[in-house]
Amino acid sequence: MNIGSMIKIKDLDTEMLDRAAGMLKAIAHPMRIAILSHLEDGNKLTVTEIHKLLNIEQSTTSHHLGILKDKGVLASERQGKNTFYYLKHNSLRNIVDCVSKCTVVK
Template identity: 35%
Template sequence: MSTIFFELSSSLLKALAHPTRLQILDILKDKDELCVCHIYEDLELEQSNVSQHLKILKDQGILSSRKDGLKVMYSVKSPEVFQILDISRKILIAQLEETQNQLRKEGN
């Protein structure tokens, strides 16, 4: 594969590599769309902070937005992102279980 593919893949994964952005995606997972005001209230963060994270996700094509009067509504543009998150969750759980098993063996 070409270098550009790996660079684009890296950019996509960097967009996902922040706890706040993962929380945003978790909030939007079962919603058609949400106003930025609901997202930052759910996260208990400043709107400006959440807006920066939303912009990163939107710039990577993960989210889309539309104006609804004075509100900006966000939705997941690429639901395949949840497959990535599910796989990463499975990997993390397996790693934690392995660590737990190692600690048990060392404790005996």
């Protein structure tokens, strides 16, 4: 997306603003930001892979993934016995990038 085609907040209707706020609320949790950081660059991971990467309980991982999926941040794809989670919109990685850059203490 180039600068000329970027949507401005003032151009969003109430429904779109509600969805955007819901997505941001879902992302606004340290563990969920960590999950998103592992799903950058088109990565697709299972619950098991994510829980091992983050060293948290599988049930906790599933809970966070469910919230992110419910709010439209993540999508999933079933392959055999496994369900792979990934960023629903590639541009969401910009949020993770922004958070990373904005939290660096100088």
